[in-house]
Amino acid sequence: MVPLSWYMMLSIAVFVIGVFGFLSRRNIIIVFMSIELMLNAVNINLISLSHYLQDMRGQILAFFVIAVAAAEAAIGLAIVIALFRNKATAHVDEVKEMQG
């Protein structure tokens, strides 16, 4: 039986990777992927806890998270395409028209 703490450790690791990916990468798509990564880290955590607690809630929430993540991805890409059409850039750090 794999102890719960290992899953927790995995989840934290993936989450941290996601956070750093989000903060450092220049390409928007990579940034999207790191958000997905963070969400999946949470899913791992939820599933392992749900199994550990023998309770269905975690898994139900995991499903919802996956569904929402999908919707988010769709909207995110739509926004990126709209932006691309106007400003032909795929790099987050070039999107700084507004500041101060």
Add this chain to the structure above:
Amino acid sequence: MKLYLLIPFLPLTAFVINILLGKEVLRDKAHWPSILAVVGSFFITITSVLPQAMAGKVINEDLYTWMVSGTFNVTVGFLIDPLTAVMLVVVTTCASLIHIYAVGYMHGDKGYYRFFAYMSLFTFCMLMLVMGNNFMQLYFGWEGVGLCSYFLIGYYFNKKSAADAGKKAFIVNRFGDFGFGIGVFMIFLTFGTLHYAPVFANAAGITGQTVNFLGWNVDLPTLIALLLFCGAVGKSAQVPLHVWLPDAMEGPTPVSALIHAATMVTAGVFMVARCNPIFNLSEIAMNTVAIVGATTSLFTATIAITQNDIKRIIAYSTCSHLGLMFLACGVGAYAAGIFHLYTHAFFKALLFLAAGSVIHAVHTNDIQEMGGLKKYMPITYAVFVIAALSAGGVPGFSGFFSKDEIIWSAYASHSSVGKLVWLMGTAVAFFTPFYTFRLIFLTFHGKYRGGHPEEHGHSAHGSSHGSHQGEHHIHESPKVMTIPLILLAVGAVAAGWVGIPPILGGGAHFAEFLKPVVGHPEFHGTHAEEWGVMGLSTIIALSGIGLAAFFYLRKTDLPEKIAKQFSGIYNILYHKYYIDELYHYTIVKPTLWVADKVIVAITDARIIEGIVNGVPGAIGKFSGNLRKVQTGLAQHYGILMAAGAFFIIALVLLLR
């Protein structure tokens, strides 16, 4: 009906009539309301108030309550007692004669109605001051006369020197009133009321009381007396605060005669006499009054010798005589002081009016440009000599009796400074006749020195005029001016007879008349000493006249030689001991400098404004920097969010 109420309110009505109707309606008839009012008051004083006072009947009634605030209750009330009666006589007689004189003197002046309006207002304030039955009304009259003197000195307001003189008079008086005001507060704090009757009745109660005043504890009666005396020093132009009186000569001559000779300046002496119960309680206060009086008298007498402006000489002589009055009060002889005030009013007013008539004729104040006027203005000359004799203290004239009374009471009094003050008094007795007769000889004797050719408008009195051939232009003043002169001359001679001392066979009625109010100082001194002192002062007076004659009649070049030889002393005297300049550099200039540099520039502009504009400015700058944190990059925002979360975790860990 309280007839005496009319005395102050007649001039008030005259003032209101003149102010409202003067410009359009009365124009050059403006003098009628004022003259009628003041002569009316004079008539009422002589017929009803004086006899009642002689009969010993004292009136002390309140008209209406003026101010009520908690236990502080002040009324507008009237006190008629012998002292008030004397003052009323002095004020109303001088005022009436001077009003009549002014009709001639001010003839054709464009502010004619304004002049008479202010003169009536002045008479009203002086009468209220004199007749009041509480310190508040005294203060009211006090400031009222100060205001009128400001108006009248600055009458020729388009002249800068006149406007400055008016302002200077008012502000110097304010310095005096500063002490006087605090004195009045102290009286209220100690006695709980400001009315004369209760205050003087309980005056004895506070002997020996000490009070903590600004840290030192001071004997109460001395403190009150000295504070009141501050006011007197300011108003009666005594030494520290005398600078305004000579400049006050910028005003028209009737003003100088009435206000700066007969009435207003004597208010100080009246106040000291009125408050004698308080002054008697403190030895130190009495001595200060005596010493200040004596020094002023001597000090101004010496300056008068060197002056060349006819009115300024008489002004300094007024200061000197006022000094004598304070000297008398200081040694306890209030009656003598008031008696001198009474006689001084006549001959000093006469001197001023005569000088006015001279100026009116030659249109210049500078005696060096006059000379030999005897033959053109016989009446003025005669009257001038009578006044000079009386002022000089030549026996037989009123001046002699009152001055001698003072010198004798100084010598014979118990006060510790008596002898010193007596010496200074006799010295003054020498200088007074000297500078008065110097004036006469330079003005009326010798040949006419008015040589300046430029012609000037008739109405500008101050400036010099008259070419050599202008000499025959000079003529005697019109009737309306000479009659008052003659009447005053009679007063100057006869006024003194009412107070002839017992030693010369007189009944000293004046002192008896004032006894109930000011009491009678007990003197020690034999008849021989009295004769000795009187003789000494007479000899000195006559020698003064002789020296003046010798200097200015026979050897006219001598004064220049002496002046050059002792030029140091001469310059000091001529420049009035440089007091004006001293005040200017020690008080006026530093205050303006502080106002200009320190306050406007530093405290207000830099410190307070600095903070008031600085703080928002700093916030603005900080907001500019804080704004830069918003770089526009989404990832920077993400970093900051993560850092924020991390920061909170750290916070929680620390707090646990």
Add this chain to the structure above:
Amino acid sequence: MNFQLPNLSPMVPELTMTALALIVLLIDLLIKKKEILALISMAGVAIVAVTLLGSSGVTFGNMFISDGYSSFFKLIFFINVILSVLISIKYIAIERVNYGEYYSLILFSTIGMMIMASAGDLIVLYLGLELMALSTYILAGFIRHDVKSNEAALKYFLLGAFSSAFLLYGISIVYGLTGTTDLKAIASFISEKGLANNFSLLLSVIFLTVAFGFKIAAAPFHMWAPDVYEGAPTSITAFMSVGPKAAGFAVLGRVFMVAFVSVKVDWVAILIPLSILTMAVGNIVALSQTNIKRMLAYSSIAHAGYALLGIITANNEGLASMMNYLMIYAFMNIGAFAVIIMLRSEGFKGDSIYDYEGLSKTHPWAAALMLIFMFSLTGIPPTAGFIGKLYIFISAINAGYTWLVVVAVIFSAISAYFYMRIVMYMYMREPKVTVTLSTSLPTDFALVITTVAVLVIGVFPSFLVGLARAAIRGF
């Protein structure tokens, strides 16, 4: 097994609202004149507001609570929708984005908010939040041809997703600790098991604070707000500055006061510096703004700081004052945005504060209204802004945070400067550019509502305050 439908009566407002949103979506296909859609949606929202009255109760195994607290917030959301729709009818026509989806997206976002307000369970809360967030992301980028709008949407999306990740992580930890996601169950679990100073619980509280802090634009997490408010279409900025913020506070109030009530000391200690920082950043940075939308963004951050005071008092009175504050904030904020929209006409952006110079000469009425809103936002008495602040300060001082109120009061005095600057430009400067106002009936109607509300509440606040107190009674 018998399938028994749960009692849906508390859900009636949400259901009708969803129906309305779908209808609007369908009708959009059929008709050309999009204004009709606006009318329909407004009428629909009015109907839903009516249904709100009879809908109190708990359902779905108390995952969905519809009590006084949630209905008060729903009232705020409905007012927000109606006013936003009113001011956007002419505006989106001018911006040439006159699509029907605009209205349905607004309705979907409102549904999300309503669910958040009634969420009794962390999962339902998450769903409501995501529904609101996603629809608002699109709305933020609605002006497709304008780069600024796209950038706003992108930033909002990225940071929104980032914060919802934190939210989820927080929820998972709580779930791990207490084995449940139901707020009341969590509370009873914490109090029984005595998890008071358990670090992981605090960690989850912090993660939740981050997520909700992002939603209400509290200080360290506020960076998105200025850019998104400036970039997004003005009507959406108005919508966003009230709706999601109020929903954020609703959730913050419910989760912290119900679930974490026993660890009150800790989260209050967290929220105090947050509130001070929010007020500071909001008021100070606003001083040096030249774009009026950006300035109002920072002012809305500052107002979030004041509302946080209500949460910090951590008692019913505090929550009532916070609710009252948000309602008043809704009116005055949308009023101010309505005036900005009036300035937006064909060739004239009307964004910079210098465009307001001499407005009192050219359009005295618009200037007068803006003056009222500016004074209300500062919190000067005859206006509602003062009442909001007063109620917050009374409850805060009552809970012993006098020093915090002094700090808040000083910041509101600082805020006076940038609000007065607008009044100063309008009244004390000569007009440089001739401004043609694009007045339309709906915008005028919205302005009338907001001005009347600001002045009436300012002078007779007892109705609103009473409503807030009644709403909190059942909490």
Add this chain to the structure above:
Amino acid sequence: MEQVIMNQLSYPILSTVIFLPVLGALLILITRRSWELLTKWIALGTSILTFIVSLTLFTDFDKSTHKMQFVEKHSWIPNWNINYYLGVDGISILFVLLSALTAILCVLISWNSIKAKVKEFYISILLTTSFMIGVFCSLDFFLFYLFWEAMLIPMFLIIGVWGGPNRIYAAIKFFLYTLVGSVLMLVGIIVLYLYAGKSFDILELMTKNYPYTMQLWLFWAFFAAFAVKVPMWPVHTWLPDAHTEAPTAGSVILAAILIKMGAYGFLRFSLPLFPEASKAMTPAMLTLSVIAIIYGAVICLAQTDLKRLIAYSSVSHMGFVTLGIFALNIQGLEGGILQMLNHGVVTGALFLSVGIVYDRTHSRQIADYGGLATVMPIYAAFFMVFTLASVGLPGTNGFIGEFLILLGGFAANKLAGVLACTGIIIGAGYMLWLYQKIFFMEINKKIIGLPDMDIRETITLVPLIVLVLWIGIYPNSFLSFMHASVQHLLERVNAGGVQEVNIAKTILEVVR
């Protein structure tokens, strides 16, 4: 509540006095922009009507009791126990009348000097008047604070829109100065409200005793608001700017009424609510007042701008008022209140006169004037009376106020009294210097052909001349209003804590 006498009159007089100007403002709002004359007449009519109505206050006021009169109390916001609670007593009644009178004068003086945005101007003037009267009549802290802050808005506009060249800086400085002060007071009010069991009723708050430390904190919170308004020494720099930049009517309102609210605040709130704290703080307050007197007076000596000089003279005069108030004895308090009234009349009149001259020469520099007495003799006479009143010459109202204050101040603290007296000397200095510079000496070529005062201007100044002389000669008609209320105030202040020695304990009794 035994403290209060309900309104006996048939109609709610205080509410009418407060809301009549608002009604006038609404009327003006409706009139068309081009009918400027109609706007002016409506404004004048309303202000005169308000004044007449407020006169009935003057006649029906019962001087024997310290209780609040003409009281109206209606519940307003029950949730916080706030009522619409109005009442007037000896201290506040005079200022209601002064405000009503000033409104008329302001409308008259700006008849043809205000050209731009006439409608908004008269609306602001009427609103300011109504809020000011509201401040003086309100007995509920919330209502007081509402009027206190609301008055900032129209005043901000008056200074900012119709002011002089540097008006924006002056308007914002005025606004922020007052706002920062009053928000601290708001915190104080709420703390009081909560401590006194959730009640905003001032009279009820006055009956309670508060712990000393709390009193100190609250005293300083209230001090922040009132000291800015008075203005006391360190926080006065907004006054010269606001006065010089405001239009004539604006500076008249500022000088006549606005400044009085600070001192009124001390009287109505700081003294009765925090007696021990006030007593402990009196030395500090007296020093600040004395500094204000001397500082204000000396700085006047160095001024070149006419209005700025009069503004600084207000700082000096208000220094006297605060000296009177914190002397904490009957003479000081009554002198302070009377001096507030006098200062309102005199400085209001001085600003009106400056306005009259400003309308002709459009210059405020003293150097541009000279010899005006020959050009405009009637104007010179009027200005002379006001200068004398400002200098505090007996027979004018200034003297009565100043004498009582100095008497009270002297009794409270001799050093303060003596130093304050120097203020009179410097006061005489700068006022006479000003009068001489403008009216005497050679006629300045800039003012050769100036017309003298016309009917409208004379009508504006005549009532003030009457007031100056009336208070000067027979002050009891005004002092009698205050006796009961001041006595009650002193009992309240003395009741709390150490028994203040009644200054009238004269040695007289000791002697007898």
